Every structure is written in structure tokens, then in C-alpha cells.
Amino acid sequence: MLSLVFLGTSSAKPTATRNTSSLALNLEKEWWLFDCGEGTQHQLQKSKGLALSKMSKIFITHMHADHMFGLIPLMASTFNGMGGQTEEGADTRVEEAQSTEPFEIYGPFGLREYIRKSLLLTYTQLGRMYTVHELHPGPIPSDRNEGQMHPCEVMGRDISIENGAWKAIHKDALYQVDASPILHSVFSLGFVITEAPTVGTIDKKSYEPALNRNKAQLAAQGVKNPMSLLGKLQKNEKITLPDGTVLEPPGLREGRKVVILGDTHDPSAIAPLSHGATVLVHEATNAYLPESDSAAQSMTREEHQEWTMSRGHSTPEMAGAFAASIGANALVMNHFSARYRADDPVMDDIKALAEQKIPGKVVICSKDLMTIEITKNNVVRVKEETK
Structure with a gap:
């Protein structure tokens, strides 16, 4: 069984019913984290079946605050971080960490420097080594200066794009992870996780x-x-x-395919990697609901979509249309505007907007701490919602 656990489904900021962006892909023996907004480790404490000891990789889609401000606190907690020491124990701690296998983090260029400087400036030591693999959309600068390395850091790979994608950034006997740039207001990534045939x-x-x-x-x-x-x-x-x-x-039997997108107003570049997706996770930040949303009352539907796209985001109809274009078996929407409470009946209207574009398929509006199962027979269903 594969499952997706949505830890945060809000855009921009946390709300009373939603945390900022983060989700986990649970592979049973291990799990991977995608994005890590503020408060993610609190959500993990509330979730079921996501022990920090089994978290084995982190993937960051882009460098916006609502997708990564929880990363350093989570690293400190997971890897037994602590403040600096003046006694000899500090050197001993680093030596102990250097005997461990590095934890892998993947993301856009700039992520390595952000983590490095955040740890150094807060005097945070770790009990485990880590490494950051950066995905670059163009030539990798030879003269860049990322500053002093953290003592618990192993230098990661700089991965150049080839033919519009980064293929097999991770591959093991069971899963391959590919990535592609998608359009947003800043450099943003989508990840495709493909299971080996079983x-x-x-x-x-x-x-x-x-x-x-x-x-x-x-x-x-x-x-x-x-x-x-x-x-x-x-x-x-x-x-x-x-x-x-x-x-x-x-x-x-062909393996399952999970597509997880960062924020985007046009994910078409990742379509070649995404065809036949078992599940597509796609943002739906703004919905045209003039009856219940004052922000949409002064616009036509077309104007509302243009306004949404001008901010780098998508509507439910756009998410549904992309899901249909890649032949996805199921669409799960996330990254909702703070205007939409998770417990508001308006979420049914948002779901209906997407369903118009992908009739007959599973469409789900995610909530925080919702678990979605993906069976080996490609059945996608909501398993539970932790209260």
C-alpha cells in the first residue's frame, strides 16, 4: 500500500483549519516528505504512522516561505540538533555525526545555501550528516560562493537539466523519482514518483x-x-x-505513478513524465465562486482565471483540465486560499468545478491530516481523517 498524508493544505499562511504546505508519501517501510511549511513537525506529531525515524528523504518544490520555513526546525528535531557547546563535547558530537550516512534533501538551486547558513547562524549542531542535491534549470555557475559548509554537511550533487527534465534524481529497486520545472512566480518543481513493475x-x-x-x-x-x-x-x-x-x-503489472506538483499556473512541461498518473496532486489556490466569495464578484470567470494565473497559481478547473490531459486516474487538490475553510461546504463546490473537467475520475479536496491510500490495483480512496 502506498499512501499520501496531507500535513498542510493552505496557501501563503496557516489558518484555523489548515497548516502551510507539506505532504508525506508513505512507502510503508519508509516515508518521504514533500515541502515543509511552518509547523510541519507539529502536524507530524498529530499524524498516524509517520515516525520521524522512518523519514528518509525530503523534496522541496520551491523556495517560497510557506513551503520551507519548517525545514530547519524539523531537521534539528529529527537529527537531535542542539545549540553550540564551548566544551570539548562539541568536537566529539561532530565526529559521531560524521560516522552516519547522510540524509538526502532534494530541491531547487539556493536550497543548499539556505540550509547551510540557517544552521550555522543559529549555531545548530546535528547528530547526523545531511546532503543537499540541487536541481538547476541552466548551466551551473562555476564561480558561485555558497559560504562555509556546515560541519555535518556532505557536499551534494548539482544536477543539470537535460531535455527539459531531471531524470532519475533518485532510483532504487522499487522507485524512481524524476522532476521537471513548472511555471510559477519563482522557479518551481514538480516530482514524479514511479514504482517499478511488480x-x-x-x-x-x-x-x-x-x-x-x-x-x-x-x-x-x-x-x-x-x-x-x-x-x-x-x-x-x-x-x-x-x-x-x-x-x-x-x-x-505496471507500477503506480504519483505526481506531486509545486505551485504553478502552467505545469505543461511535466506532462511527458506524468502521463498515466495514478494520482496527481495539483494546487487549486483560487476558485471562481461569486455567490460566496466577494473577491470573485467583480470579475468574469475568464478574468478570475487570468487574475489567478498572474499570481502564479491555478483554479480547480485548471487542475482538472491538466489531470484529464495526462490521463490521471485521480486528482487530489491542495494549497487552498485562506478564504476556504477545510470544513466549509464551499469545498464541495470547488470539487465540482474540477470534476467538470475530468468526469468519471476520482477528485478529492485534501484536508490537513487526511490520508489517501493508493492500492496496487490503482484504487485511490480516502482512508481516514485524523481529528
């Missing part, structure tokens, strides 16, 4: 006749429970039985 569902009953037919011979070979051999099929391995029967695995 073995399809095993129909145990279809294998039972052949296994039962060979039960005695398998027992003689030390296999007391013939059904235990199905574990090999789950690893995509064939099974040859004593009578020569070959049991084939059910074949590979």
Missing part, C-alpha cells in the same frame, strides 16, 4: 491442481507445504514440479 495478483486456486498432483514427490524433497512454493512466483520466478509441469508467474 508481479501481478497470484490466483492460488489455479495452481492448486498441479501442486496437489506433485504433493508426494515434493514431500520427499522436503517441501511439506506445496503452496509455499508460490513465493517464488511472487518473485517472478518459474517453478518446475517433479512431473515436469512448469508454473509460470502471472506476469508483471
Whole structure:
């Protein structure tokens, strides 16, 4: 099971019902954080199943305050940060940290310097090493001066864009992360997390006749429970039985794809990487609701969209249209204006605006501490909302 946990769904500032931007992608054995607005660690304390010890990566979409002002406090808490020491223990602490594997942080150029100087200027020491990998939209300056490195920092990669994207900025046996620039008022990123193909569902009953037919011979070979051999099929391995029967695995199933966008008024550059997304997370900062929103009453729908885009943001209709264009199975909207309380019935109207553009698909307006499950069969559903 994959799941998305929305820790903050407000734009610009926290409200009584929403925190600033942050969400977690829970991979069960570990989880990754995307953006880290002010107050994120408080939200983590309220969430279920997101132990800080299992957080293994952080991805930052852009350098606006509402997406990253919680990063330094979270790092200090997670990595046992503390103030400077005047005694010899300070050097010992750094030596202990240097024996650890560096924690990886990914984001736009400038992120490394921000973290470095924030830690240094606040005299924050860490109990673990960290590294920052920066994504650059153009040539990497050879003469830039990022200042003194933090003693717990390992120099990260400077990753240049190629053919309009950053491919495989992280890749392991299960997941690959790609990124692309999307248009906003500042340099902003979208991330695409693609699961490796997995073995399809095993129909145990279809294998039972052949296994039962060979039960005695398998027992003689030390296999007391013939059904235990199905574990090999789950690893995509064939099974040859004593009578020569070959049991084939059910074949590979395409992995799930999660697309998480930063703020944007035009994400079209990431479309080639996003096609067939299982879930698209797309901002919907402003909605045209003249009946209930005084800010929209003096505008036409077209003027309202132009006004929203001029601030680098999107409407629910824009989110729905992009979801439809990439063939997304589900759309989850976030980053709502402070005008829209999470518990306001107007959120149903916002959902309806997006549904007009992507009929028949799952559309969800996220709330803080909402968990959305993504099953292996590409079913997307709200699991729970922590109160």
C-alpha cells in the first residue's frame, strides 16, 4: 500500500483549519516528505504512522516561505540538533555525526545555501550528516560562493537539466523519482514518483491442481507445504514440479505513478513524465465562486482565471483540465486560499468545478491530516481523517 498524508493544505499562511504546505508519501517501510511549511513537525506529531525515524528523504518544490520555513526546525528535531557547546563535547558530537550516512534533501538551486547558513547562524549542531542535491534549470555557475559548509554537511550533487527534465534524481529497486520545472512566480518543481513493475495478483486456486498432483514427490524433497512454493512466483520466478509441469508467474503489472506538483499556473512541461498518473496532486489556490466569495464578484470567470494565473497559481478547473490531459486516474487538490475553510461546504463546490473537467475520475479536496491510500490495483480512496 502506498499512501499520501496531507500535513498542510493552505496557501501563503496557516489558518484555523489548515497548516502551510507539506505532504508525506508513505512507502510503508519508509516515508518521504514533500515541502515543509511552518509547523510541519507539529502536524507530524498529530499524524498516524509517520515516525520521524522512518523519514528518509525530503523534496522541496520551491523556495517560497510557506513551503520551507519548517525545514530547519524539523531537521534539528529529527537529527537531535542542539545549540553550540564551548566544551570539548562539541568536537566529539561532530565526529559521531560524521560516522552516519547522510540524509538526502532534494530541491531547487539556493536550497543548499539556505540550509547551510540557517544552521550555522543559529549555531545548530546535528547528530547526523545531511546532503543537499540541487536541481538547476541552466548551466551551473562555476564561480558561485555558497559560504562555509556546515560541519555535518556532505557536499551534494548539482544536477543539470537535460531535455527539459531531471531524470532519475533518485532510483532504487522499487522507485524512481524524476522532476521537471513548472511555471510559477519563482522557479518551481514538480516530482514524479514511479514504482517499478511488480508481479501481478497470484490466483492460488489455479495452481492448486498441479501442486496437489506433485504433493508426494515434493514431500520427499522436503517441501511439506506445496503452496509455499508460490513465493517464488511472487518473485517472478518459474517453478518446475517433479512431473515436469512448469508454473509460470502471472506476469508483471505496471507500477503506480504519483505526481506531486509545486505551485504553478502552467505545469505543461511535466506532462511527458506524468502521463498515466495514478494520482496527481495539483494546487487549486483560487476558485471562481461569486455567490460566496466577494473577491470573485467583480470579475468574469475568464478574468478570475487570468487574475489567478498572474499570481502564479491555478483554479480547480485548471487542475482538472491538466489531470484529464495526462490521463490521471485521480486528482487530489491542495494549497487552498485562506478564504476556504477545510470544513466549509464551499469545498464541495470547488470539487465540482474540477470534476467538470475530468468526469468519471476520482477528485478529492485534501484536508490537513487526511490520508489517501493508493492500492496496487490503482484504487485511490480516502482512508481516514485524523481529528
